[in-house]
Amino acid sequence: MSFNTLGLSEALLKAISKKGYTTPSPIQLKAIPPILEGKDILASAQTGTGKTAGFTLPLLHILSENPKEKFRPIRALVLTPTRELAAQVYANVKEYGEFLDIRSAVIFGGVNQNPQVATMRQGIDVLVATPGRLLDLINQNYISLKRVEILVLDEADRMLDMGFLRDIERIIKMMPVKRQNLMFSATFSQDIKKLAHGILNHPVHVEATPENTTVEAISQKVYRVAKGLKTDLIIKLISDGNWKQVLVFTRTKHGANKLCEKMAKAGIKAAAIHGNKSQGARTKALGGFKSGNISVLVATDIAARGLDIPLLPHVINFELPNISEDYVHRIGRTGRAGASGEAISLVSADETAFLRDIEKLVGMKIPIEIMEGFEPDPNASTEPEKRQQRGGGNRSRNNDSHTNTRKNNSSRRPKRNSDRRRNDRKL
Ligand code: AMP
Numbered sequence: 001m002s003f004n005t006l007g008l009s010e011a012l013l014k015a016i017s018k019k020g021y022t023t024p025s026p027i028q029l030k031a032i033p034p035i036l037e038g039k040d041i042l043a044s045a046q047t048g049t050g051k052t053a054g055f056t057l058p059l060l061h062i063l064s065e066n067p068k069e070k071f072r073p074i075r076a077l078v079l080t081p082t083r084e085l086a087a088q089v090y091a092n093v094k095e096y097g098e099f100l101d102i103r104s105a106v107i108f109g110g111v112n113q114n115p116q117v118a119t120m121r122q123g124i125d126v127l128v129a130t131p132g133r134l135l136d137l138i139n140q141n142y143i144s145l146k147r148v149e150i151l152v153l154d155e156a157d158r159m160l161d162m163g164f165l166r167d168i169e170r171i172i173k174m175m176p177v178k179r180q181n182l183m184f185s186a187t188f189s190q191d192i193k194k195l196a197h198g199i200l201n202h203p204v205h206v207e208a209t210p211e212n213t214t215v216e217a218i219s220q221k222v223y224r225v226a227k228g229l230k231t232d233l234i235i236k237l238i239s240d241g242n243w244k245q246v247l248v249f250t251r252t253k254h255g256a257n258k259l260c261e262k263m264a265k266a267g268i269k270a271a272a273i274h275g276n277k278s279q280g281a282r283t284k285a286l287g288g289f290k291s292g293n294i295s296v297l298v299a300t301d302i303a304a305r306g307l308d309i310p311l312l313p314h315v316i317n318f319e320l321p322n323i324s325e326d327y328v329h330r331i332g333r334t335g336r337a338g339a340s341g342e343a344i345s346l347v348s349a350d351e352t353a354f355l356r357d358i359e360k361l362v363g364m365k366i367p368i369e370i371m372e373g374f375e376p377d378p379n380a381s382t383e384p385e386k387r388q389q390r391g392g393g394n395r396s397r398n399n400d401s402h403t404n405t406r407k408n409n410s411s412r413r414p415k416r417n418s419d420r421r422r423n424d425r426k427l
Contacts (some may be wrong), residue, residue, distance in 0.1 A: 003024055012061055041204050045207075055152050056093055078093075082108075082158075083110060102125045111279055113136070134171060146175070147176070220344075221343070222367065223371055226380065229374045232374065243314050246315075247333050248318050249301065252300065259272075259318060301321060317346065328361070
């Protein structure tokens with residue numbers, strides 16, 4: 001199968017070929033034709049499946065086919081949960097649209113709004129945005145969504161997790177009712193299904209990987225280990241394996257910083273990426289990781305979401321997530337675009353219940369190993385350690401505590417713009 005048969009314009013095929021893609025990924029094969037027909041889409045796709053091109057290519061095709069006006073109203077809006085993802089999607093829009101007369105822009109919080117406002121004033125066709133900054137600029141009358149023809153909700157599940165439901169609803173009310181809607185999500189909770197039902201019009205369902213199953217190319221392994229020996233074990237694994245590109249997940253920002261310090265002492269080049277880091281620090285860490293100057297990137301779930309790191313060979317869960325779906329997101333960072341990858345989890349006694357939940361979700365027993373000298377503590381309690389609870393007493397995430405404890409419940413949402421801006425900065 002090649003891109004030539006999908007109905008995309010010559011200008012787009014040229015850009016695809018410049019990117020070096022030869023065959024469309026499964027999600028691209030399934031999503032591009034119905035989007036070109038103008039249909040709504042509900043796509044189940046993790047990061048790493050090529051989903052961004054899956055919606056960007058047909059979106060650009062549609063926009064470039066229709067006549068443009070002298071003053072360009074925003075005709076396509078892509079909403080993303082995080083700044084990193086927004087920046088990445090925007091980079092893709094630029095690349096794929098290189099040979100088209102399409103103007104695009106990206107806006108997100110945590111940086112000065114003035115350059116963003118100046119770009120918007122020139123008139124743009126495609127806007128990529130995080131919900132908080134978008135609403136801020138709409139409230140200041142810099143942006144109108146009255147002419148939007150295509151709405152993309154990227155990583156919709158994460159947007160709900162981060163408490164953006166009310167923002168999304170407000171944004172949607174500002175758009176014409178008649179528009180094309182494309183919704184992408186890695187997982188499908190009841191909340192996501194409800195959101196999809198409210199937004200999408202007879203959507204075509206598209207699936208890249210079966211719901212909540214892990215990508216086959218990824219080999220998964222668990223090391224049972226005493227809690228106090230995790231740091232030494234991870235340093236041994238990375239040093240002995242001479243691994244040069246490892247993404248490590250920790251549950252807390254503090255944990256990420258601490259682990260980085262220990263690694264640095266052991267001579268491993270590591271950097272942390274989480275909500276307390278400035279945008280500049282995060283961009284620098286990611287750049288260093290991509291270029292090979294940094295071998296280990298230690299991240300919390302929120303910060304890692306949407307990072308575009310091609311062909312990542314190793315993902316390590318320093319702690320298991322207490323939301324099982326996060327495990328699927330995390331290991332989805334490896335084995336990307338057909339390459340093989342390895343996902344390792346360091347599991348102490350108190351994480352036994354989390355492991356059981358994850359195995360239930362992915363529908364398989366994950367092979368267990370014990371490294372000599374790093375044995376689990378036979379006397380340690382299997383009682384789950386106290387992690388922050390989400391409403392209803394369920395086990396819950398608290399990995400990036402400021403943002404994740406925010407609820408979808410609108411009554412708990414911050415109401416003022418300044419609150420939202422503050423929160424946007426934390427992501
Ligand atoms: P995404 O899931 O959109 O984050 O894309 C994951 C990675 O796959 C990115 O690095 C893309 O550049 C790459 N990619 C997307 N489509 C293709 C394709 N058809 N062939 C090869 N790589 C691709």
